[in-house]
Structure formats: structure tokens, C-alpha cells
Amino acid sequence: MEVFNNINKMQEWSLQTRKQGNSIGLVPTMGYLHDGHLSLVEEAKKKCDKVVVSIFVNPLQFGQGEDFEEYPRDLSRDSSLLEAAGVDAIFAPSAREMYPTGFSSSVEVSGEITEKMCGASRPGHFKGVTTVCTKLFHACLPDMAFFGQKDAQQLLIIKKMVRELNFPLKIVPVPIVREEDGLALSSRNVYLEGVQRQEALVLIKALKQAEEQIRGGERDITRLIGAIKATIATSPQAKIDYVEILNGDNLSGLERIEGRVLIALAVKFGKTRLIDNLLVEV
């Protein structure tokens, strides 16, 4: 397994790999890998000849007062996991390599798709995501890039960016991986203290209840959101950031439940902000 810290070296490898007729699958991560990431790697290995995993905690996508400094990092454990998973190359640049002094370029998707949900709570977050993904795509030159459905809004924004800016690659969504009790895997789960881990199960419980209500015929969005909030409120530690039910393809608002619907939420437990979602096809 190759490990690259340098953008030009990474790009040379990618150009060479493609020249030899191999397809490249990219799994962009911020490291501190869990089984969710490894399911992305598995999917990439199925679909592409060579797999690159990028590990980069991207300062641009963290706001002031967010957890950039504390975000968990363990490159040596990540490397072992990826070597065992049969990955061909790791791209792990420094922040200085990615954003040298004077850096002033950016890529942005504007409009309601970036303004709602995490876009409202985390100003500038998605501009940081689209900018870093552009750099990662150019350095690793993937035929396909694999993103988890857990970051549902990120996935839709990156798909829109790739489509509108004509990146020569395909975005492949991969389903959420959960703990046995239903908690969505996240590198941030390690922050959960004491009862918070148990209380965080209200998220999947509330989402599943909403799904069942929809399957049972409920079409009223206000009532569904009310029920989700009530379930979350049974956790004393939970502080809701948002609960939204939106068009699952473009995050536009819905009059009532129909088509492909995204039920998405962000909830804080102490300092730890968790997101989760379900897609329901009606």
C-alpha cells in the first residue's frame, strides 16, 4: 500500500494508474475510521480496479467553536485497517500542503440545497466540503467516489457539484452502517459520555417511528415532525438542532409526503452533535 502526503506525488500515481488502464475508486474520509468507512472501501473494491482512501481533517469545513482541534485522529490505526482491507493507496496530506499561504480559491454550490439543515447550523461548512472534494478529485482522479448516506445533505450537494461542474466521475452513495442497537456509526460517537450513548438511541427510534407512520398512511409533515421531536424529547440530554422532512433528491420543501422523502435530523448530546436520517420511498 502506498502512502502519499504530497499532492503532486498522489496525482502522478493517479495519472499513471489510469494510463495503465485501471479504474480508480476514491473514498474521501477525515480518518478515525469505523465500519461505515470500511463499507465504503468494500464497495469501492467491488467496483474499481484500484482504491484510494484520503484521510484529511479539513479545516475549511469546521466553523469557529466547532471541534476541529478535538476531532479524533489516529493515522497509524487507520493505515493498518486500510492495509488489511486491501486498499492500494492512502492520501494523507497536511493542512499546509492542501492550503498553502495565500490560498484563495473556492468551489461553492449555492441555493436551498446548501442553506437548509447543516447549512443553516454550520455556515461555510459545505463550501469547505465542496472545495476540499474538488482538490481530492483532482489529486486522486477517481472514476468513482464513494460517500456515505449518513451525510445525506453532503452527498446531494456533491452530486450536484459533480453534475454541474462536469467532473469526469461518478458519485456512488453507500447505505448507513449502524451499531447493533441502531446508532449510526460516526467518528464523533467517541465523544459521547455516560448516559449520552444510550440516550442517543432516540434518534433511530424517532426516525423508525416516522417511517412506520408513513407506511401506515400518515402524509402530514407537521404531525410527523411533531412526533419525532416528542420522541427525541424523552432524552433529557438531547437538544434538537433540526428535524426536517424534505424532497430526498434536492432538499426542496414538501407540501405533504410523496415520492422519495428524506427524514433528517441533527441533535446535540452535551457537546456532541450527531446527525442521522432515513430515506423513505412512497
Next chain:
Amino acid sequence: MEVFNNINKMQEWSLQTRKQGNSIGLVPTMGYLHDGHLSLVEEAKKKCDKVVVSIFVNPLQFGQGEDFEEYPRDLSRDSSLLEAAGVDAIFAPSAREMYPTGFSSSVEVSGEITEKMCGASRPGHFKGVTTVCTKLFHACLPDMAFFGQKDAQQLLIIKKMVRELNFPLKIVPVPIVREEDGLALSSRNVYLEGVQRQEALVLIKALKQAEEQIRGGERDITRLIGAIKATIATSPQAKIDYVEILNGDNLSGLERIEGRVLIALAVKFGKTRLIDNLLVEV
């Protein structure tokens, strides 16, 4: 010679051409070709196996009240010229193909490099340029892209964007081509009416005088700019938009003449806005 109006078709051709081991040179243009464009094509043919010329009058880079509607177009003449020049493919998409309904992605270089000169006179112009170039680069997948030195600021901004966002390609600058009497070639020269064509010669006259003064030892920027403005003022039709003397690599301000210096100006003759520049190495 192939002609593509469709982005996906263009991209398929580009991927295929690269897969066959050919390098691609891209010459991005807004059409209505003159010998300046053809010198870019010539340079591309020298350096690359296959040459693509894009022809697209990009609405994003025109401001309100600018000449988007009137901008001269002649695709059939352009095609003949490019076929004769031995170009391999033309990419001529419609505005609807490039910017379908709901399009909301953008690429931007911020900071003084985009704020000065044409950036000050034409708000949003360079954001339109960097966005369209990103799309053209992804559709045509060039190893090298060729830009005229006449649009000096555009050239520096695109170089910065390519470097900072890690596009896997090289930007090649090509010297300004001039009429025998010194007027820089521009598709907008056709707008010049009556005495304006003759009076426009003050631009190259003023630039050359400044160059001579620098060669003669003048290092004071205020005096040099004063002299340039005085020469331009000898044309009754000329209205100065800007005259600048800046660092030729990044457009930062200079205390005095040293290093690689860009002398750049924009001047209106009636409704026609012309730009010109000289690079002087001290």
C-alpha cells in the same frame, strides 16, 4: 474534425483520446476567431497530440449592460478556420447545455488578484471565467490549456485556480498578437467606428513609451502612470478605465519598478472597451 455541442459527448471523446495515449491541448475561446486565437492553436498543435478549441460566449462573465448580446459570433467561419488549422475537435455547447435550469455551482478565486483592474470594473466577471473554465477543463480533459497574454489578469487568475485546486493540467501563456500598426488583436476591434480605430493606437504607444522609460532607468510608478495617461489623453475619444503597474506574477502593488512588472490598461473608445498590456522584466 469533430464538432461537439454536448458536454457528455465531448467528455467521452476526451477520455477516449487520453486512453489511446494522446495528450490533449485545449484552446478556450469565445469564437469570432482572429490570428491571436490561431497563434494559440498553433502553439497547442506544437505541444499536444490532439487539439480541442472551445467556442462559447459565456453569459456568466458578462455583467449587466455589457455586450453579451452584441458580442460577435460566426461559428461557420470559425469552423472553417479551425478545420484549416488542423484542429481535431470543436466544443461549442449552448448556454442551456452549460447552465441548465437550477444551475448553482461556482468556482471563485478571491483576493486582490481578482479585485483589481478588470475585477474592479466588471464585478462577477472573473467568477464567471473560473466557473466556465472549470467546466471546460472537465469536459475536454486537457493536458495543457492555452491562454493569451492579452488577458493578463485572466491568465494569472486561471493559473492560481489550477495550482490551488490541483487541476491535472498545465496553463501555457501565449504572447499577444498585434496588427502591423500595433493594435492588439481582439474580437471587439470590429466595434471600433471611424477615427476610433486610429485613435486606439495610443494604447500601444503609451505602453511602449513606459517600457522605454523603464529601460532608461525610470523606477517611479506614479510618474510612469502619469505619462501613460497623458499619452492616452491625446486621443479625444479615449476614456480611461484603469492604468496599473503591478507585480507581473500576482498583481500585488509595487513600491517601485522591480522584478517582473505588468503594465496594464483598459480604455473605452465610444462603447468599445479595449484592454492591452506589456510585461517588463527589470
